[in-house]
Amino acid sequence: MDERAAEQVFATNDPAEARSLLTSVYVPHELRSRDGLPLNFKIRYLESSRLTLGHVRYGADSEVLVPPMEHCYHLNVTLAGRTMASQGGNSVSTAPGGTAVMFGPERPRAVRWSPDAVQYAVKIPRASLEGQLAALLGRPVDRPLRFALDVDLAGPHGQSLLAAIGHLRTELSRTGGLTESPLVRAQLESYVLSQLLFVVPSDHHDLLREVGQRVGRRHIRVALDYIDEHLAEPLAGPDIAKAASVSVRALQAGFQDDVGMSPMAYVRSRRLDRVHEELLADADGALINEVAARWGFFHFGRFAEQYRMRFGVLPSMTAREGRTRRSR
Secondary structure (H helix, E strand, O other), rough: OOOOOOEEEEEEHHHHHHHHHHHOOOEEEOEOOOOOOOOOOEEEEEEEOOOOOEEEOOOOOOOEEEEEOOOOOEEEEEEEEOEEEOOOOEEEEOOOOOOEEEEOOOOOOEEEOOOEEEEEEEEEHHHHHHEEEEEEEOOOOOOOOOOOEEEEEHHHHHHHHHHHHHHHHHHHHHOOOOHHOOHHHHHHHHHHHHHHHHHHHHHHHHHHHHEEEEEEOOHHHHHHOOOOOOOOOOOOHHHHHHHHHHHHHHHHHHHHHHHHOOOHHHHHHHHHHHHHHHHHOOOOOHHHHHHHHOOOOOOOHHHHHHHHHHHHHHHHHHHHHHHHHHHO
């Protein structure tokens, strides 16, 4: 699969067609009309390397019955209308800005949609979410996570999760968006998965709260070396923490103590160094924005300001200095 596939759009009034399409995108299921009226079904969805993000409506009083998913988790965020979701003997009513639902992989589930209901439907493979948790904890995860069914979106943490999902969807679907860079896409996906793990109550919440311990300088040295060796590749906090054999929070605390900045701020600083070196040395006269993009900087105005803060001059002045040096 292309790691950045274009957004797919599908609409139908036929329940069989809707069920077939959703089965191919998500999981096998049964779709029932509760009032016998035709559907006004529409889905817009994107498949990235670590999750599937859909924007779904049925346009009728409908019920979806899903057997155990086994290999993935599923998050439903209601954007309009209402739904009633149940799994494992628990039931939750959802509405915009109030409560979302998080389904685990081991039990069947059911969701009833009001005719005006619209949702984000996020499928997350177990490998993606459990791998993210392992990186945050700095230890393997050897069993499925058990989440609470209901997710509070009314508070600031829930709003942050909703904003993260919306931002990822916007960038995945936008031609020329940030996610055309593997570096940025990996960071945005990791951010959404980490937000989910910290926001949705689970049997690993206590462990996540305990991972703020300080780390030794040896771990920080390993992390610094790993960053410098992988600057041209997608890098996110969990990747660095895994390489250093520590949790993400411990890594962040250690970087603040020993380096004076966060791990990702250090990554950005080192990439700015590489841009600076290329602008001084590039004999081919590459455009500044091409050099910046090669190192993961796609908002040129923001990049130029970050560059000025780092080196005291704009990138154009460094490029001019490089040309002057080479002409001597």
